Amino acid sequence: xxxxxxxxxGSNCDRDMMVAVERITxxxxxxxxxxxxxxxxxxxxIIPGGFSFGDYLRCGALAARAPAMEAVIDHASxxxxxxxxxxxxxxxxxxxxxxxxxxxxxxxxxxxxxxxxAVQETLxxxxxxxxxxGSELRIPVAHxxxxxxxxxxxxxxxxxxxxxxxxxxxxxPSRAAxxxxxxxxxxxxxxxxxxxxxxxPHPERAMGNGHPSDDGRxxxxxxxxxxxx
Amino acid sequence: xxxxxxxxxxxxxxxxxxxxxxxxxxxxxERTPNLCELGIFSAMWSEHCSYKSSKKWLKTLPTEGEQxxxxxxxxxxxxxxGDGLAAVFKIESHNHPSFIEPYQGAATxxxxxxxxxxxxxxxxxxxLNALRFGDISHExxxxxxxxxxxxxxxxxxxxxxxxxxxxVNFHSSYNGNILVNAMAVGLAHSDRIFxxxxxxxxxxxxxxxxxxGRDGIHGATMASAEFSDETESKRxxxxxxxxxxxxxxxxxxxxxxxxxxxxxxxxMGAAGLTSSSVEMASKGGLxxxxxxxxxxxxxxxxxxxxxxxxESQERMLMVIKPEQAETARAIFEKWDLDFMPIGKxxxxxxxxxxxxxxxxxxxxxxxxxxxxxxxDRPYRPEELQPVLSTAQLEKDLPLADVLQRxxxxxxxxxxxxxxxxxxxxxxxxxxxxxxGDAALVRIHNTDKGLAVSTDCTPRYVDADAFEGGKQAxxxxxxxxxxxxxxxxxxxxxxxxxxxxxxxxxxxxxxxxNGMGNACRTLNTPVVSxxxxxxxxxxxxxxxxxxxxxxxxIIDDWKQAKGCGLINAGKAIFVVGQNGDVNDGWxxxxxxxxxxxxxxxxxxxxxxxxxxxxxGSLIRQAIANELIEAAHDIxxxxxxxxxxxxxxxxxxxxxxxxxxxxSLHGWAFGEDQARYIAVVSDVPAFTALCAAxxxxxxxxxETISECELTLAGLPxxxxxxxxAWHRKTIDDLMA
Numbered sequence: 028x029x030x031x032x033x034x035x036x037g038s039n040c041d042r043d044m045m046v047a048v049e050r051i052t053x054x055x056x057x058x059x060x061x062x063x064x065x066x067x068x069x070x071x072x073i074i075p076g077g078f079s080f081g082d083y084l085r086c087g088a089l090a091a092r093a094p095a096m097e098a099v100i101d102h103a104s105x106x107x108x109x110x111x112x113x114x115x116x117x118x119x120x121x122x123x124x125x126x127x128x129x130x131x132x133x134x135x136x137x138x139x140x141x142x143x144x145a146v147q148e149t150l151x152x153x154x155x156x157x158x159x160x161g162s163e164l165r166i167p168v169a170h171x172x173x174x175x176x177x178x179x180x181x182x183x184x185x186x187x188x189x190x191x192x193x194x195x196x197x198x199x200p201s202r203a204a205x206x207x208x209x210x211x212x213x214x215x216x217x218x219x220x221x222x223x224x225x226x227x228p229h230p231e232r233a234m235g236n237g238h239p240s241d242d243g244r245x246x247x248x249x250x251x252x253x254x255x256x
Numbered sequence: 257x258x259x260x261x262x263x264x265x266x267x268x269x270x271x272x273x274x275x276x277x278x279x280x281x282x283x284x285x286e287r288t289p290n291l292c293e294l295g296i297f298s299a300m301w302s303e304h305c306s307y308k309s310s311k312k313w314l315k316t317l318p319t320e321g322e323q324x325x326x327x328x329x330x331x332x333x334x335x336x337x338g339d340g341l342a343a344v345f346k347i348e349s350h351n352h353p354s355f356i357e358p359y360q361g362a363a364t365x366x367x368x369x370x371x372x373x374x375x376x377x378x379x380x381x382x383x384l385n386a387l388r389f390g391d392i393s394h395e396x397x398x399x400x401x402x403x404x405x406x407x408x409x410x411x412x413x414x415x416x417x418x419x420x421x422x423x424v425n426f427h428s429s430y431n432g433n434i435l436v437n438a439m440a441v442g443l444a445h446s447d448r449i450f451x452x453x454x455x456x457x458x459x460x461x462x463x464x465x466x467x468x469g470r471d472g473i474h475g476a477t478m479a480s481a482e483f484s485d486e487t488e489s490k491r492x493x494x495x496x497x498x499x500x501x502x503x504x505x506x507x508x509x510x511x512x513x514x515x516x517x518x519x520x521x522x523x524m525g526a527a528g529l530t531s532s533s534v535e536m537a538s539k540g541g542l543x544x545x546x547x548x549x550x551x552x553x554x555x556x557x558x559x560x561x562x563x564x565x566x567e568s569q570e571r572m573l574m575v576i577k578p579e580q581a582e583t584a585r586a587i588f589e590k591w592d593l594d595f596m597p598i599g600k601x602x603x604x605x606x607x608x609x610x611x612x613x614x615x616x617x618x619x620x621x622x623x624x625x626x627x628x629x630x631x632d633r634p635y636r637p638e639e640l641q642p643v644l645s646t647a648q649l650e651k652d653l654p655l656a657d658v659l660q661r662x663x664x665x666x667x668x669x670x671x672x673x674x675x676x677x678x679x680x681x682x683x684x685x686x687x688x689x690x691x692g693d694a695a696l697v698r699i700h701n702t703d704k705g706l707a708v709s710t711d712c713t714p715r716y717v718d719a720d721a722f723e724g725g726k727q728a729x730x731x732x733x734x735x736x737x738x739x740x741x742x743x744x745x746x747x748x749x750x751x752x753x754x755x756x757x758x759x760x761x762x763x764x765x766x767x768x769n770g771m772g773n774a775c776r777t778l779n780t781p782v783v784s785x786x787x788x789x790x791x792x793x794x795x796x797x798x799x800x801x802x803x804x805x806x807x808x809i810i811d812d813w814k815q816a817k818g819c820g821l822i823n824a825g826k827a828i829f830v831v832g833q834n835g836d837v838n839d840g841w842x843x844x845x846x847x848x849x850x851x852x853x854x855x856x857x858x859x860x861x862x863x864x865x866x867x868x869x870x871g872s873l874i875r876q877a878i879a880n881e882l883i884e885a886a887h888d889i890x891x892x893x894x895x896x897x898x899x900x901x902x903x904x905x906x907x908x909x910x911x912x913x914x915x916x917x918s919l920h921g922w923a924f925g926e927d928q929a930r931y932i933a934v935v936s937d938v939p940a941f942t943a944l945c946a947a948x949x950x951x952x953x954x955x956x957e958t959i960s961e962c963e964l965t966l967a968g969l970p971x972x973x974x975x976x977x978x979a980w981h982r983k984t985i986d987d988l989m990a
Contacts, residue, residue: 036591037500039416043684078414081500137409137677169413169679232681237698237813 028255029069030056033099033115035079035090040113040231044075047231051248059095066098071108071254074099074115076169076229086129086172087117096122108153108254109223113170116215116225125218125225126185127177132170133208139169141239142206142228144214145196150189152221153253163196164242166228168206168214173227175209175216182210190217193226224250262288271298277629284623292560292609292617297624299527299565300534303789306628309755310787313768321781323744325446331372331523332442333783334449335745337809341699342446343706344378347386347439347749347805349788353494354436358403359410362436363497366411367569369440371523374506375572377450377513378442381683382697383412385422385438386710386749386803390431392666397426398988400434401674407497408438409677414499415506418686419678421695423710426666432793437749437786439805441708443699450513452522454540454575457603459519461533461544463596464588465505465571467554468529471495472567501570501593508591509572515587517580524571530564532573534607538625546599548611560609560616575601635761641719644843644857646921651851655895655923656972658851660980662892662924663899665850669984670903692819692904693735693888694808705813707741709806713891714799716859719844721763725770725802726862730928732806733778734888737871738931740816740878741808746775748785748804753797755789763800764789770862771802777864778871780806817878819887821905824960826884827938828909830894832870832930834951839917840925846892847924859926866929873950874931882941885934893924894955897932899964899977908963908974911956934958 030048034041041058048056057067061079066072079090090096096118103109103124111119119125132138148160158164177185185191193215197204200212207227215226228243235241268278271294281289281297289297303309319327325342326334332346350365366383373380385408390397412419417440454461472495512518520540522532529551537544548563558566576584581597588595602608607624609617651658662668675690687705688696694709711732717724729746736743748771753760775782791798810816842848843857877883885905889897902908914922933952935941945952959965962974 036504037414039414039503039682043682046684077416078500078503081414081498081503083500136406137413137679139413139679139681140676167681169681171413229681232684234684237687238684 028052028054028251030071030073031059031066031069032056032073032075033059033061033095035061035093037079037081038075038077040076040229043231044073047234047247048251050234051244051251061090061093061095064094064098066102071110071251072099072102074111074118076113076115079114079118087114087121090118091121100124103223106220106222110250111225112229113227116227117172119223119225124223125216126181127175129172130174130176131172132174137171138206139167140206141165141167143196143204144193144228147191147194148189149192149217150221152217153256154224154250155192156253157249158246164246165240166230166233166243168228170227173207173209175213177210185216188219190219192217192224263291263294268294268298271295272302273298277301284627285619292564293619295561295565296530296617296619299530300624301628304526305531307787308629309631309633309789310750310764311630312632313765317768317772317782318776319781319783321779324781324783326449327781327783328785330451331375333745333747334376335783335807336446340446342444342449343441343807344373344376344444345439345441345747345805345807346372346784347437347747347803348372348786349435349437349749349751351433351435351751351788351791354404355400355434357494358400359407360494360496362404362407363411364495364569365436365438366408367497367499367502368525369438370415370417370502370506371525373440373442374509375450375521375523376444377448378444379510380417380440380442381685382441382695382708383417383419383438384695384708384710384805386712387422387424388430388435388801389426390434391428392426392984392988394428394431402989404436405674405677411497411499413679415503416682418680418682420680420686420697421690421708421710424671424674425714427714427799429799433791433798435751435801437803439710439747441706441807450518450521452536452539453520454536454542454544454601455519457542457601459575459601460578460581460597461546461599461601462574462576462584463551463571463594463598464574465593466498466501466568467552467594468563468566468571469554469568470558470562470566473562473565495567495569497569504591504593505570505572508588508593512584512587515583517576517584519575519577521572521574524573526567528565528567529573534621534624536573536575537607538621543602543604543606543621544599545602545608548609548616550596550598552594552596560611633755633761634758635765636758638721638759638762638766641856641858644848646839646842646918649842649848649852649854650918650920655919655966655969658920658924659895659899659972661850662846662896663977663980664983665846666984667846668892668896670981672982673985673989687813687816688739688818694739694741696739696813696816698813703812705741705810705816707736707739707808707810709735710803711735712801712803714801715844715855717763717767717800717802719856719859721766721800722770723859723862725767726774726864727928728802728804729771729774729778729780730862730864730867731888731890732804733780733867733871734931736806736808737874738886738888739810740875741810742875743778743780743806743808745783746780746804746806748782748802750787751791751798751801751803752789753792760797767800767802774864778868815878817884817886819885819901819904821901821907821909821934821958822884824907824958826958827935827954828956828958829933829935829952829954830930831874831933831950831952833953835953840893840921841927842921842925845924845926847920860928862928869948870929870931870950873945873948874933877933877941877944880940882935882937882944883933884936887932889930889932891926893926895923901932902962902964902974903978903981908959908961908965909956910959910965912967
């Protein structure tokens with residue numbers, strides 16, 4: 028199981044993700060600096076959370092144009108697996124590897140809290156292979172711009188194509204369960220080939236061992252074992 | 257004022273200097289200063305930088321102990337936490353800027369305190385704060401609260417340091433002068449601490465970080481004057497923060513320190529390049545020469561005065577090993593930061609500044625630091641407030657109604673609206689985040705945990721500064737102890753009004769004496785701190801607020817306890833109280849203010865010896881795994897503490913009320929040195945209490961229903977209490 032974690036100036040969840048991946052796989056991920064245009068072969072590239080380039084211009088917009096992202100786009104175009112968490116999700120949207128956009132939270136405030144997520148029925152993807160449809164995950168979010176936005180046509184096509192991976196729920200997807208006003212309570216989506224995933228919640232912060240939940244560990248274990256198969 | 261012109265007393269007065277201070281400058285220089293020189297004197301001699309009114313009293317605080325590696329006088333205090341590691345921490349105020357421009361004022365307060373910590377070679381691992389706002393119904397409170405909270409979050413969230421705790425009060429005395437104190441805690445190797453004293457004449461002086469602009473010029477002087485109606489016109493003197501650059505600077509500095517290239521380092525905080533250059537040179541017993549034309553600037557035609565007094569953020573000054581200059585430059589280039597040699601260390605004991613190939617300043621350092629004025633300001637001892645009896649305060653109201661009003665009062669209501677805007681989980685080592693007693697942060701890759709708490713009860717300090725000063729320390733001690741951690745040391749932030757007024761000076765003296773008294777008894781020395789005076793608007797002073805930030809250590813974070821109730825069928829004890837007590841101290845309590853409509857009255861007395869005894873018992877009981885939840889009893893008394901434990905937990909509590917005496921006094925009195933403990937092994941616990949000579953009494957037990965039941969009264973559901981608790985701030989900010 029070989030993995031790589033990208034680091035941009037302003038990334039701040041890179042270490043947390045590294046610790047989480049190493050705990051699950053026993054193998055330290057390669058750390059890739061944003062100026063590197065070379066990416067050694069890996070089973071998965073993870074783009075961690077943070078405030079790459081200070082969120083200047085637009086969240087993820089500058090990072091999406093970094094040399095390392097060209098290598099990631101290349102990796103994805105060959106069917107390589109990519110997971111973007113929080114700012115990493117924003118970056119994936121800015122590169123166009125995933126459709127839609129993330130706008131300011133509906134409450135106009137940063138929000139840090141544990142949310143409940145339901146795993147959706149999706150197209151074929153290695154990420155969710157070990158998680159059953161409808162199973163619930165408790166994982167924290169922490170973001171200012173996690174409000175997923177797309178026009179109805181795109182939302183319909185994501186749903187019909189099985190590209191919605193995670194939704195905010197309170198038993199059911201409800202307004203109260205949605206921390207940021209995202210369209211149709213979407214918390215995470217997949218690319219059309221099921222090999223690229225973006226999500227707002229931080230699984231690396233729900234690893235048990237002192238964290239209130241270990242569902243993030245369950246989730247990441249599914250992802251890492253899935254892509255290694 | 258033109259740069260070259262000789263200054264007059266008028267100019268000095270405008271910069272906040274007294275006539276005596278002006279005369280002293282003339283005497284020391286043996287000539288008239290120019291604008292830049294006068295600006296440097298006024299900044300260094302400002303209350304903010306020189307502590308001239310408080311120094312006499314600060315010297316009385318205990319600062320030593322076997323755990324102390326570095327006490328006050330550096331960028332932050334350093335405490336040994338074992339295994340070759342040290343905790344580096346400090347609290348600092350950003351009160352005046354935050355009132356004028358709440359977002360940037362609060363954000364730069366966080367940025368500044370983080371720099372103080374990583375300057376010492378420590379990676380920051382936790383942020384806390386202590387905030388005071390005006391009356392919740394005051395027209396500015398909503399705007400100030402939302403701006404300050406967004407600013408604190410804006411900086412801390414972006415730089416990626418978790419904000420794990422804090423405290424907030426609301427009172428009309430802060431209507432025109434809010435308090436924003438930020439605390440940072442970092443982790444370093446105890447043999448790799450970096451200090452500010454310059455070394456080695458001839459060594460290069462390097463400027464790193466962001467460029468210098470015209471923001472925040474003379475901020476330290478603004479922070480040393482009273483407010484008036486015109487203060488908001490000072491908006492341009494508030495600095496602008498850039499947490500992204502702060503993050504890059506932090507990473508670059510820590511990388512540079514790991515490369516063993518740094519000899520001495522100082523952040524540019526209050527009074528910017530002035531205080532950093534003066535402090536580095538004077539602490540080293542050396543001099544410094546700087547060519548101001550080499551300072552990276554972002555605006556054209558900046559004068560020597562402006563460059564020296566700018567408080568632009570995210571800047572550092574350091575002396576590096578000459579042979580490591582290229583390594584250092586490469587690290588800063590990697591992080592896209594300015595790296596500029598701007599001068600050198602000299603042995604002249606003078607500060608010499610060049611600008612446009614001329615000498616813009618040439619002054620001896622000794623008077624700036626050693627001869628800085630130190631005042632023994634007169635003070636009038638306060639008249640002690642009368643003791644108010646329970647009978648004078650008790651109102652004939654049902655307990656549940658009182659509980660509802662207290663839980664929904666501004667001071668006791670849930671802070672969730674605030675702390676959900678802070679990233680409290682980043683770094684993935686937060687074990688206990690905001691909302692409980694102390695926060696607990698795991699020391700990465702170890703079993704150890706650092707417990708941290710900020711505390712002060714201004715109404716007690718206002719009523720009796722000595723008792724209030726003690727209480728701030730003791731409440732922090734209780735919060736740390738309730739988590740199971742051993743208290744180690746404190747940082748303090750003394751927020752007061754105008755020290756030139758005798759009653760204010762008496763508050764400072766009383767509170768510092770009280771803090772010293774408690775810190776000595778509890779063996780929690782003061783290792784760093786900050787003083788913020790002149791917190792007055794149009795002559796009205798704030799309620800005095802000497803904040804304590806305390807840290808403690810627990811060897812195994814898995815042993816730490818929270819305050820939420822976990823399992824039904826466990827005994828609930830009050831520790832620090834015996835069965836004879838069926839009354840309580842209501843004077844100066846939240847009950848007195850919110851229910852009886854009466855402020856003031858003597859506060860409860862505080863006995864640090866008893867605090868030490870009871871706190872040790874709680875820690876021992878946690879270490880022996882005799883209790884599964886603990887909570888200190890503070891504002892609002894026993895019943896509010898119980899309600900908080902139900903709200904935070906997964907089960908309820910059934911309590912037996914005393915059958916005689918004052919029910920309200922028993923339920924809402926604020927007698928000190930008390931805890932609620934949920935006991936899983938009653939025989940062992942009572943034996944431990946007896947052996948430790950600590951009073952404890954069982955008052956009830958936990959029950960599976962999520963409610964608070966007082967025998968003989970209808971149960972109060974957790975949902976109701978949680979709703980009362982959430983209502984006030986949620987409604988205000990909606």
